[in-house]
Amino acid sequence: xxxxxxxxxxxDSGKTNEVIVAALKAKFGKGISTTKLAEWRATTMDxxxxxxxxxxxxxxxxKRKYIRKxxxxxxxxxxxxxxxxxxxxxxxxxxxxxxxQKEVAGDAEAEAAKAEEAIVTVEIPDEVREDEPxxxxxxxxxxxxxxxxxxxxxxxxxxxxxxxxEELTLTDNGDLSMLVRHKFNLGEAE
Amino acid sequence: MSQxxxxxxxxxxxxxxxxxxxxxxxxxxxxxxxxxxGELNKGEAYLFISKGGNQVLFMxxxxxxxxxxxxxxxxxxxxxxxxxxxxxRLDGGTWHPYMLQNYANExxxxxxxFKRFEQVHSRxxxxxxxxx
Numbered sequence: 001x002x003x004x005x006x007x008x009x010x011x012d013s014g015k016t017n018e019v020i021v022a023a024l025k026a027k028f029g030k031g032i033s034t035t036k037l038a039e040w041r042a043t044t045m046d047x048x049x050x051x052x053x054x055x056x057x058x059x060x061x062x063k064r065k066y067i068r069k070x071x072x073x074x075x076x077x078x079x080x081x082x083x084x085x086x087x088x089x090x091x092x093x094x095x096x097x098x099x100x101q102k103e104v105a106g107d108a109e110a111e112a113a114k115a116e117e118a119i120v121t122v123e124i125p126d127e128v129r130e131d132e133p134x135x136x137x138x139x140x141x142x143x144x145x146x147x148x149x150x151x152x153x154x155x156x157x158x159x160x161x162x163x164x165x166e167e168l169t170l171t172d173n174g175d176l177s178m179l180v181r182h183k184f185n186l187g188e189a190e
Numbered sequence: 191m192s193q194x195x196x197x198x199x200x201x202x203x204x205x206x207x208x209x210x211x212x213x214x215x216x217x218x219x220x221x222x223x224x225x226x227x228g229e230l231n232k233g234e235a236y237l238f239i240s241k242g243g244n245q246v247l248f249m250x251x252x253x254x255x256x257x258x259x260x261x262x263x264x265x266x267x268x269x270x271x272x273x274x275x276x277x278x279r280l281d282g283g284t285w286h287p288y289m290l291q292n293y294a295n296e297x298x299x300x301x302x303x304f305k306r307f308e309q310v311h312s313r314x315x316x317x318x319x320x321x322x
Contacts, residue, residue: 115222118211122204122239124287127310130303 003028011040063088067100077101196300199250201290202234203227209240213249213273235299243284246293250274 003024010020021031066087070080077097085091203226207216216238220226230236230251238247252271276297285293288311291304305313 112222112224115219116224118207119216119220119223120206121223121225122206122287124201124204124290127314128287128290128304130305 003030003032007032007037008040008044011037011044059088063092064096064100067092067097068104071097071101071104196295196298198300198302199233199235199248199294200302201304202230202236204237204239206239206241206243209238209242209245209247213238213247213275217249217273237290239285244280244282245277246280246285247275247277248294248297248299250276 006027007020007024010023015023017034017037020037025031063084066084067080070083075083077094080097081091081094203220205220207219209216211219217236220236230249232251234251236249238249239245240247251274253274254269255272257268257270276299278293278296286307289307291301291306294301294304295306
C-alpha cells in the first residue's frame with residue numbers, strides 16, 4: 001500500500017495526527033505534514049457528512065414510499081406509524097402521513113379525472129328512442145272494481161275505459177289476482 | 191339482412207373514446223368512470239364511438255374461452271376472457287345518433303327501443319307538416 005492510500009485510511013479510522021505520523025515513519029521511513037493531514041481530515045469529514053446526509057435522504061424517501069403503500073392498503077395512520085416503526089426501526093410523523101395521504105387522494109382524483117376525460121358519455125336524443133309501451137296491468141290492481149263486483153261485463157268495460165285499462169287480471173270469484181288472465185276487447189263487445 | 195336474422199340487444203352505454211387505445215384498455219377506463227352503467231349481461235352491449243366520430247364499435251359481453259394445456263396461465267387456469275365486438279368504419283363524415291339503429295342493423299343487431307333513421311325522419315316530417 002502506498003503512503004497516499006495509507007494516510008487517509010488512518011484519518012478515516014479517527015487516529016490522531018501524532019499516531020498517524022508515527023505510523024507513517026515506522027512504515028515508510030518518512031512522516032507527513034500536519035497541513036496535509038488537516039486537508040485529508042476535512043475531506044473525510046465532508047465525505048462522511050455527505051454519506052450520512054444521502055443515507056438519511058434515501059431512508060426518508062423509502063419511508064415515504066412505505067407509508068404510501070400502507071395508506072393505499074387501507075391502514076389507519078396509527079397502524080401506518082406502527083408498521084413504519086417495525087420496518088425502519090423508527091416511526092414517522094403524523095404530518096408526513098397526512099401529506100402522503102393527501103398525495104394518495106390527489107392521485108386517485110387525478111386518475112378518475114383522467115378516465116372521465118378519456119371516456120365521455122354520450123346522451124342519445126329522445127327522438128331516436130321508440131315510444132315506451134303503456135304498462136296495461138299496472139293500473140288494474142290499484143283501482144277498486146265497480147261496485148265491488150266484476151260480474152257485469154258492461155260495467156267492467158265502462159270502468160276499464162274510465163281508468164284507461166286495456167287488460168284485467170281477475171280470479172273466478174271476482175278477486176283481483178295474477179293467476180287467471182281475461183282479456184276484454186272493448187270494441188268487439190259493443 | 192332481414193329483420194329475423196338480427197340479434198336483439200339492449201344498449202347499456204354510449205361513450206366516445208380514443209380508438210388509439212385497445213378495446214380492453216377503453217373498457218377498463220370506462221369501468222373507472224362515475225357514469226359506468228355496470229357490467230354487461232347477456233343480450234346487452236356498449237357502444238364505443240371514436241373521438242373523430244368516424245368509427246362505431248359495439249362491444250358485447252366478454253366471452254370466456256377454454257384454452258388448451260400449453261396456453262394455460264401461470265396460475266394454472268385454462269380459461270380466458272375474450273372481448274366480442276363489431277366495428278363499423280364510416281366512409282366519410284361522422285356518426286349521427288339518429289342512425290344508431292341503422293349502424294346496428296349493419297352489424298347484425300337490432301337495438302331494443304331504438305328507431306331506424308327512416309322512422310325518425312318520417313316522424314320529424316310529420317310533426318313539421320302538422321305545425322305548418
